[in-house]
Amino acid sequence: MTLLVLLASILILGVTVYQYDEQTKDYNIKRFERKEATTIETIELELTNKTTYPVKTDNLSKIFRNRIYEISSINKLNISIFDLHGNLLVSSKTNAFEPNIIQPLPYDILNDLAQNSNHTILIPLVKDGMGYQTSYSYINDPKFKRIGILELQFTQDNSEIEHELKEFITRLSLVYLLMFMIAIALAYFLSSYITRSIKAISDKMEQTRLHERNEKIVLNSASTEIETLVEAYNNMIDQLEESAVKLAKSEREQAWREMAKQVAHEIKNPLTPMRLSVQSFERKFNPEDENIKEKLKEYSQTLIQQIDVMSSIASAFSDFAKMPTQKREKIEVISIVKLALDIFNEDFITYTTAETELFANLDKTQLIRIVTNLVKNALQASEKEENPVVDVKVSLEKNSIKIKVSDNGRGIPEDVKSLIFEPKFTTKSSGMGLGLPMIKNIIEAYDGTISFTSDEGVGTVFTVILPIQ
Template sequence: MILVVVSTIFAMGLITFYQYIRIAEEYNNKRLERKEQLIIETFDYLISNRNTKPEEFKNKIGNKIYEISDINNIDINFYSLDGKYILGNKLPNPKTEFVPKEILKNLNVNNDRIEVINKLPNSDESFTSVYRYIYNNDYQPITIINFPFLHDEAFLRKDFYSLLYRYLVIMLIVLIVSGIFSWFFSLTLTRKIKEIAYRLRDTGALTHNRPILYNYIDEVSPLVKAYNIMLSKFREQTDALVKKEKDNAWQEMARQVAHEIKNPLTPMRLEIQSFQMRFNPNDPQIHEKLDSLTRSLIQQIDTIASIAGAFSDFAKMPVKKDEKLNVIEVAKISLEIFPSQQISLDTIDELVILNIDPNLLNRILTNLIKNAFQSIPEGRTPHIIVKIRQDIRMVYFSVIDNGNGIPEEIQTKIFTPQFSTKTSGSGLGLAIIKKLIEEYNGSITFHSVEGEGTIFKFEIPKSE
């Protein structure tokens, strides 16, 4: 708004300035016209009683030129028709001794008046020099009159400065008032926009977003209305997305459960069918065969129970019971169940504090170490290293093995539920580990070289 006011002031000042120039030009032209007419009429009167010849003009005028010059406050020069100085109220100088050739060339009966605008030496002021013929009673030119007319702009300039002063005072008052008004207006507008920005910043898919109550009709109201409409659509889309994700999750879980349960059910069915076809009550080994079938069925039932437990763990994580603890001590406890000559703990600091559930940390380390041992091929001595480091923000864990490694073509699927590199198990171990780590805003990665081994790395931020 202040920019608009300043632009308006500048535009009005520019218009006033050009208006002043136009008025000054009109004033000087009319003033020149009046003086010129008065002088010409005076000299016409002096030579009107008889038909004056050019050579008689100087004697006819005589000392009258001084009186006329003083009365009109203007210099007057007379020249012969060929441009030579004849008479003047002042002695001639090199510039006034002759009529300029260009003017003399263009001056004729049809063009008997020429104006030339010149600048005064060492000054910004200008003057108009008029050259024209003086005629006798026979309308024959007898001489060339010249008078330089100084543009008198003093009183106009004074009026202009006075007007400009009043104008600037008024504009300054307007500018101050508009500036104060703009400041209050922008303060109110900024406060409203900050409130909207605060709401926008806190808008999230999982948060309870409240519409903005705004009962005013001003520049901000369309923005508030658009935000509330967007919020309503956002809520509808969020609800639909959450419902779709839940449905997809249950469908995927159902498919995984069905797939994992179907795996042990198929051999159970085949074994029962085979036993039914070969069943002979009189067979002396009937008890041994029945005992073998029973053991096999129990083993498959245990597999189904294990699968069901694994899916239950994945779908429902245990309640965290976080506490500030030394992860080095937890790691030592996790390593105790494994052969000490095949696993080692690599640490620099004896005290690494982290706010975490000790049972969950133990579960993460135990699962990774178990996977490391299971990756060792027959005939190779296991060598497992658990490395722990820390900095100001994070605690870093590494589990390094010398196993078979993970084939490159399946590395992108390693954390996918139901995917497993082993012939047994539910394929949820690494998926559960990843989920546990992400519960603490951490991350897990790995690097594997097939035939040489794998390094699993995960990091968990320290609590504030």
Template sequence: MMVFVVVESIMIAGVTLYQFNKQNSEYHKDRLERKEKNLLVDIQYEVKKSLALTLESLSDSTVMEMADVHNMEFELYNLDGVLIKSSTAIKGIPGKTELDKNILNFFSENSSNRYMQEEKNNSYFKPSYNLVLSLENKPLGIIYIPYFADDTVSKEERSSFLIRLGFVHGNMILVAFVIAFFISSFVTKSLDAIGKTIKQTRLTDKNIKIENHNTPKEVVALVESYNTMIDKLKSSAVKLAKSERETAWREMAKQVAHEIKNPLTPMRLSIQTFERSYSKGQEFSKEKIKEFSDSLIQQIDTMSSIATAFSDFAEMPTPKKEKLNVIQIVDVALDIFNRDFIEFKCEDKEIEASFDRTQLIRITTNLLKNAFQAIPENKIPEIKVSISQNAKQVLILISDNGYGISKSDTEKIFEPNFTTKSSGMGLGLSMIKSILEAYNGSISFKSKKNKGTTFEVKFPKI
């Protein structure tokens, strides 16, 4: 917004300077033409009064008097270009000073009665030459008028206007900065509160809803979706408590908790990224905030679908097939992570497949989360995501520059409850494999110790 105000101020100043110069030029042009016309009419009547009907018949006193009356110096030449009369301010010598031949040629070759001489090195000096005609339109000679444009008043007005303009727009920039600061603080405060509440969300604990009083409109939808998810989690927990299948409950509770925690982690990363960007002074437009909210709402919807299925005797959501653009869905999943560390590559604009949108997002976010967690803290993350296709399949590659997978763990990596991390239940990769097999797909990987790992996801395309 502030950039817009500054650019607008510069444009207004430029247009103002242009308009002032244009008006000033037109003013002096009209003023010179008006003075020329009045002086020529005066000369015509003075020549007629002399009865001789020639410019030579004008007395010096008459010439000086006309110069004083019109406040304009001038010289009178005969048709051969020889000076015959001059006002006192001009130092030409009658009978000797002659006009430039180009001027005489102009009047002899053209039907125009006026010639303006352009002074390239001086825009304030505008000499003009006119044919002097008798009242019967008979050429009597040529008059030379040196006109000096006085722009002192115009410059003062222009300077005064620009100072006032600068003052007004300077205040506008200051006001815009203050408004932007308070709006950003207001929005960020709401998002910070949401982030803290999301961090405290637990499946088995009593979760607190977020109050949406004094919350920006762009964030209200996010708050409402989160509160709806809390209601569903509470309902699911009550139904689970009443279930008599204790063994099934324990196993399923682990898996559901893992699935709910899976989107919560990238949601927290997104909010942390937002906070870091704000602390560096970056401003956020309404579109950027809405994009951020939509990304988080999508993850909340994922958790809501899990909670709904959890209420039906702890069953995972039933996969459904829908026609979708794989590139678009994967790109949406990437938005909840810090994309500064992610290199996304795809040569196609659209790759269609019959897949469950929620499940595809879950697969992508789970693999990306694992990729980030596999990288040492003292190493800059380098995550590469690529999407391609062959005649029958979609191929998604996700690689990192982390620790890698040891040979002893390669055979157990897709087994339930197997994990090499200090936290987590080891259900993520097992679940991804089950989902892909339900869609006739597969997952495999290649890894080098301390170099990184690349997971390859394949499933049929349309």
């Protein structure tokens, strides 16, 4: 609405200026035509009745020597008379005491005049900011024989009209400015009234969440269209809640199925060697064998080893299922990271830090768990390297602790980088793929982040950021 008022104002202003300009041109032309007709009539009357000289070209300068100034003054025109070849005979622009500075008529004017017969040629001209209207026509003797060329030049003074136009535009602009301000105010109040209900709907839509209970929209007064929109939104909320319940149930069932499959798979791995051991012992059992005790011990150790594997599987799934409790205590990070590294015997593990002491509110056990898991992964990634390197760095950045664990191992392939923190995913031949997801849960429970960069054949760098507070 405001834009329409603005465009209409600009358009009307432009049309007004154009109309004024066209009216001024028409007025000047008609005014000049009236003056031209009067002047030509006066010259013809002079040639017919008043002069005593023979009416011919050579006598035109004598006939109008003084009379041309009177005619020019009465009609307020500049008058010049030329012979048929365009040479000046007499002009009101000069006097007897000044040299002639008027040039002969150009050939194109003479040619146009000859082709137009006795019709007037009108030429508009703008020079030094002033407008001029100039006409050319033939002068005939009483027998209608051409004896000369008449040039009439009218000076246009449009200053008064331009002043009026400026005043009119100023007044019109003030009116349009007032209309524009009224339009803005009216548009504001109208839009506020119209969009009040839409704003309420949009606010509710922004608050809509899939896994949360969403409120329906209740409006006291609204148009039919808005009520239809509100009804559609409320129906969508009902359907969304039904879909959320179904989705949550489906996700839980899918999660349990996946977990059951994974547990079954991991348990089957140690059960197979246990079954083979029992079958082998059954076939080879001989009570009279003198080495029966050693064989029974070996058999028992095999079963115990596989039972321990099953126990570690159960513990791993239990640890992953439990979200780490956010136990916070003031601990000294530098010494605790060193303590976590002391359990490893590899001499190629290096530990560097620029800090002597670094305190933070974290869980000591969970921090050791994070460092241990990352170092263990680094050792497994670089175990086939000729000169393995595992480097652990701890530093302070602003209000956070940065722990970097890097290795020169085989690296992580590009196509599996996005799956590295997914449960059950692993690039190793053994393990359940729960280590990195588990420590990711721990880190995020403390509002921290974990990321990595890796190049195949070069190595991998894991970076952990943990806030101090």
